[in-house]
Amino acid sequence: MRVLITGGAGFIGHNTAIYLKKHDYEVIAFDNFRRATDYAIKRLDTHGVPIVKGSILDAKALKETLKGVDVVVHAAAYISVEESIKKPALYFRNNVAGTANVAHACLHEDVKLLVYISSAAVYGNPVTLPISEDHPTTPISPYGLTKLVGEQITKFYGGQGLKYIILRLFNVYGPGQSGAYAGVINRFIMRLSEGKPPIIYGDGTQTRDFIHVYDVAKAIKLSIEGGVKNEVFNIATGKPTAIRDLAENIIRLAGLDLKPLFKRPRMGDIKHSYADISKAEKLLGFKPKISLIEGLGDLLNLKA
Ligand SMILES: NC(=O)c1ccc[n+]([C@@H]2O[C@H](COP(=O)([O-])OP(=O)(O)OC[C@H]3O[C@@H](n4cnc5c(N)ncnc54)[C@H](O)[C@@H]3O)[C@@H](O)[C@H]2O)c1
Numbered sequence: 363m364r365v366l367i368t369g370g371a372g373f374i375g376h377n378t379a380i381y382l383k384k385h386d387y388e389v390i391a392f393d394n395f396r397r398a399t400d401y402a403i404k405r406l407d408t409h410g411v412p413i414v415k416g417s418i419l420d421a422k423a424l425k426e427t428l429k430g431v432d433v434v435v436h437a438a439a440y441i442s443v444e445e446s447i448k449k450p451a452l453y454f455r456n457n458v459a460g461t462a463n464v465a466h467a468c469l470h471e472d473v474k475l476l477v478y479i480s481s482a483a484v485y486g487n488p489v490t491l492p493i494s495e496d497h498p499t500t501p502i503s504p505y506g507l508t509k510l511v512g513e514q515i516t517k518f519y520g521g522q523g524l525k526y527i528i529l530r531l532f533n534v535y536g537p538g539q540s541g542a543y544a545g546v547i548n549r550f551i552m553r554l555s556e557g558k559p560p561i562i563y564g565d566g567t568q569t570r571d572f573i574h575v576y577d578v579a580k581a582i583k584l585s586i587e588g589g590v591k592n593e594v595f596n597i598a599t600g601k602p603t604a605i606r607d608l609a610e611n612i613i614r615l616a617g618l619d620l621k622p623l624f625k626r627p628r629m630g631d632i633k634h635s636y637a638d639i640s641k642a643e644k645l646l647g648f649k650p651k652i653s654l655i656e657g658l659g660d661l662l663n664l665k666a
Pocket residue numbers: 368369370371372373374375392393394395396397398399416417418419436437438439440441456460479480481482509530531532533534535539540543545
């Protein structure tokens with residue numbers, strides 16, 4: 363089976379590409395390299411995954427590349443909440459217009475399945491916990507809104523006959539996350555590598571649901587193979603982790619004697635976020651395997 367991954371030279375894209383390749387898929391990474399890392403490009407090369415350089419904003423290039431492709435995993439996007447607040451038009455152009463191109467091209471090139479990589483950012487401030495897929499979607503950042511409109515575009519083309527799966531990923535971590543736009547785990551590790559304490563905004567009791575990128579890659583494979591179509595799934599662990607506990611665990615695993623630094627809470631930060639993953643467990647057979655402590659340990663070894 364031939365799978366094309368948009369954003370295939372990014373953090374989630376390249377880990378998924380390598381995972382699928384190891385499971386005998388024919389994989390092509392499609393990326394414009396704007397936010398790709400050398401680390402990801404080297405790893406794709408080592409694993410023999412070809413990369414097509416192109417933008418999802420280039421409808422012609424997409425159409426050409428999709429010839430003979432069975433499944434598209436659409437992971438290309440700009441992903442920074444902060445940047446999206448400063449540059450909303452950049453995010454709408456890239457993430458929304460880009461997704462429209464991808465879904466349109468999939469329909470017209472007879473792609474059998476589009477797996478749209480969405481985000482927990484579509485939910486906004488949780489009104490009930492854990493967050494299930496039918497929780498209201500009220501994004502509180504332009505980034506979250508672009509991901510939600512991307513879902514609506516995907517469903518629109520679903521109405522025209524395109525088969526799709528939408529995966530709402532929570533906080534993903536693991537090898538190859540880019541420095542500039544990375545999540546909190548990578549930021550903490552980067553501070554420690556400079557001998558500085560991690561910075562916590564607020565009192566650190568806020569929670570997040572951290573999922574390892576290898577478990578995400580597994581969820582994508584299950585979506586391709588599962589036979590379930592036109593559904594939305596949360597992909598997470600279902601377990602809340604307080605940011606303070608996260609910081610303390612990383613410091614302990616790194617063998618350092620530091621205390622986190624507390625700063626004023628940031629505007630717009632969500633207090634608690636963790637997922638109800640029972641739908642993915644039931645319909646996809648999804649079961650995250652990598653515990654946070656195990657995943658953090660591996661990541662620290664890799665950076666050492
Ligand atoms: N990292 C997370 O915690 C997380 C959580 C939820 C959802 N997601 C979603 O997962 C997807 C991948 O995120 P990531 O963390 O791997 O980000 P990333 O920035 O590492 O990867 C995104 C890749 O997309 C590429 N790209 C961007 N615009 C493009 C365009 N116009 N044409 C072609 N390529 C383009 C970039 O060059 C980059 O390589 C995104 O859709 C994001 O919204 C990520």
